[in-house]
Amino acid sequence: MEEVSGNLIEKINEAVDFIKSHNVTSPRYGIVLGTGLGALVNEMKIEKIINYDEIPHFPVSTVEFHSGKLMFGRLADKPVVVMQGRFHFYEGYSMKEVTFPIRVMKLLGIEKLFMSNAAGGLNESFNISDLMIINDHINLMTQNPLTGKNLDEFGGRFTDMYEPYDFSMVHSGLKIAKELGIQTHEGVYAAVPGPNLETRAEYRYLSIIGADAVGMSTVPEIIVARHMEIPCFAVSVITDLCYPSAVEKIDIQKIIAAAHKAEPGLTKLITRLIGEQDS
Numbered sequence: 001m002e003e004v005s006g007n008l009i010e011k012i013n014e015a016v017d018f019i020k021s022h023n024v025t026s027p028r029y030g031i032v033l034g035t036g037l038g039a040l041v042n043e044m045k046i047e048k049i050i051n052y053d054e055i056p057h058f059p060v061s062t063v064e065f066h067s068g069k070l071m072f073g074r075l076a077d078k079p080v081v082v083m084q085g086r087f088h089f090y091e092g093y094s095m096k097e098v099t100f101p102i103r104v105m106k107l108l109g110i111e112k113l114f115m116s117n118a119a120g121g122l123n124e125s126f127n128i129s130d131l132m133i134i135n136d137h138i139n140l141m142t143q144n145p146l147t148g149k150n151l152d153e154f155g156g157r158f159t160d161m162y163e164p165y166d167f168s169m170v171h172s173g174l175k176i177a178k179e180l181g182i183q184t185h186e187g188v189y190a191a192v193p194g195p196n197l198e199t200r201a202e203y204r205y206l207s208i209i210g211a212d213a214v215g216m217s218t219v220p221e222i223i224v225a226r227h228m229e230i231p232c233f234a235v236s237v238i239t240d241l242c243y244p245s246a247v248e249k250i251d252i253q254k255i256i257a258a259a260h261k262a263e264p265g266l267t268k269l270i271t272r273l274i275g276e277q278d279s
């Protein structure tokens with residue numbers, strides 16, 4: 001539990017000052033590389049890399065395949081900052097830790113946030129390796145990153161969730177996906193704490209309450225970004241199917257292969273979408 005908001009703000013400012021002391025170009029767009037976006041770095045003109053463990057107060061990644069780097073450079077000729085390695089609540093990080101980098105990216109100058117994740121498909125029209133552009137979410141995580149004293153410097157007490165995912169970017173994302181011939185849906189993402197996967201009864205429940213996909217990330221970061229009124233865009237890669245006629249025992253190799261297959265399409269989609277932004 002964060003003791004007082006003052007401490008958190010000091011920590012955020014120390015992290016920001018440290019990063020700025022490296023003479024990075026001020027980024028306009030922040031990207032959190034989740035599942036299916038690893039290859040995006042190959043599309044980037046990288047100017048500066050800072051390891052998380054060098055940055056004061058930055059959480060350090062634990063999952064081995066997440067190397068933990070903040071990368072500055074250009075994507076589609078736009079100045080971006082990319083988080084390679086993200087923090088999950090199920091790894092034991094607090095909600096304040098999970099969302100700390102989003103606060104830092106805001107003070108570095110980002111105007112929009114882009115994220116990806118892996119998710120189980122609850123909607124019967126979904127297939128493995130399809131993409132789902134998130135148009136809304138249901139937060140079933142047990143904690144919220146905004147509890148405690150409000151950080152007035154960043155936003156108001158009661159964060160509005162009228163447009164958690166930027167309507168116009170959802171629209172543009174779907175249009176780009178269609179032009180690129182990528183199998184893409186839009187839908188509602190349910191966020192659960194994990195790390196266990198869901199029971200059949202839970203999948204049924206999630207489907208009944210209106211979720212199209214389920215996963216264990218993204219929503220804390222989106223909530224904090226919306227607290228700061230940053231427009232957000234997020235995509236799920238459907239890595240396994242969870243509706244009654246398709247649910248199977250989870251096979252991590254199959255999940256990795258499904259994510260891998262979606263990677264080129266998702267990389268193109270995000271690159272094009274960022275290329276089209278001008279605010």
Ligand code: HPA
Nearest residue numbers: 118119120214215216239
């Ligand atoms: N449930 C929760 N999280 C997930 C799943 C799932 O089926 N697949 C990928 N992430």
